[in-house]
Amino acid sequence: MRALLCEHHGPPEELRFADVPEPVPGPGEIRFRVKAASVNFPDALMIQNLYQRQPPLPFIPGSEAAGVIDAVGEGVEGLRVGDRVATIPFEGAFAELAIAPAFRTTVIPESMGFDIGAGFTMVYATALHGLEQRGRLRPGETLLVLGAAGGVGLAAVEVGKLMGAHVIAAASSEEKLTLARAHGADETVNYAQVDLKQAVKALTGERGVDVIFDPVGGALAEPAFRTMGWDGRYLVVGFAAGTIPAIPLNLPLVKTASIVGVTWGVHSRREPDLHAANMAQLYRWYAEGGLCPAVSKRFPFEQSREAIRWMMDRKIQGKVVIEVA
């Protein structure tokens, strides 16, 4: 089968297409014919050896995809050959065939295309797990989302609205903020042009923000934290800016606020029933029209390297999809 191969760590331009043996599903795994894959930030980190999870070389990158099951491993229940599924293999998705754990694989609704399914699970499941189980977001609370037009950011805007929050979307351009507004944001802040702390404080006054969803990190983290209200929850989701921020610990003390880590991958493995319930909720919302996944760009399979570069150049709005078959 044809696959994109990472033979040494480096930029996406150094990945190479190759014919490789078809993977065989082990116990608890499914194999699927990949129809579409989506680009996620860990894809770029893994090929550069910058991610916490590091597959041995050579490996096929690609963390997320949708397709049709063509084989199931021993002990797999509830999934059958022919099912249309979305799944997270974490690696191997930029190929014609891939394997993935059954517990991270869900049957997609008939109404959902493979292009949408390919980018649905990672961003929405992270947003819901982060805001519900980790952030305890309640109706009427104010939610600040950084990187609000990126993959997980835009998903957090939509999920936050569905959970009844007042959502402030923050991003680096007017175009990105227009997208966040179209997906439900109540207010917007362009942090490339105005001071984030001052702008959010002007919107929230003395009360401050209740929950912050931060997939960006870097220099934005501390000014964002300073907008936090009493009993606020700061969700550490990712570091797309490239640097891991250090928050002075007097800040959570004086604000009586919490810094809360979110790791969806570990949650889905340790709490598969809760993850399944979250996915069922997300598919219900999708069927009702509450979630409107945004695919802003599509690349043919041969241009997978360009798709990864597109994300690394900070150009992604919503999701970018690679059409494999």
Ligand SMILES: NC(=O)c1ccc[n+]([C@@H]2O[C@H](COP(=O)([O-])OP(=O)(O)OC[C@H]3O[C@@H](n4cnc5c(N)ncnc54)[C@H](OP(=O)(O)O)[C@@H]3O)[C@@H](O)[C@H]2O)c1
């Ligand atoms: N904790 C978890 O369970 C979990 C799950 C999924 C993803 N993540 C993490 O969340 C982060 C975002 O992932 P994503 O898939 O949403 O990525 P994405 O679609 O590329 O969005 C990232 C956003 O970060 C902002 N950004 C700031 N500096 C950037 C830079 N130097 N390069 C690229 N983007 C930059 C951009 O928004 P502006 O231009 O508006 O600033 C961009 O829209 C990643 O660190 C990823 O590993 C964590």
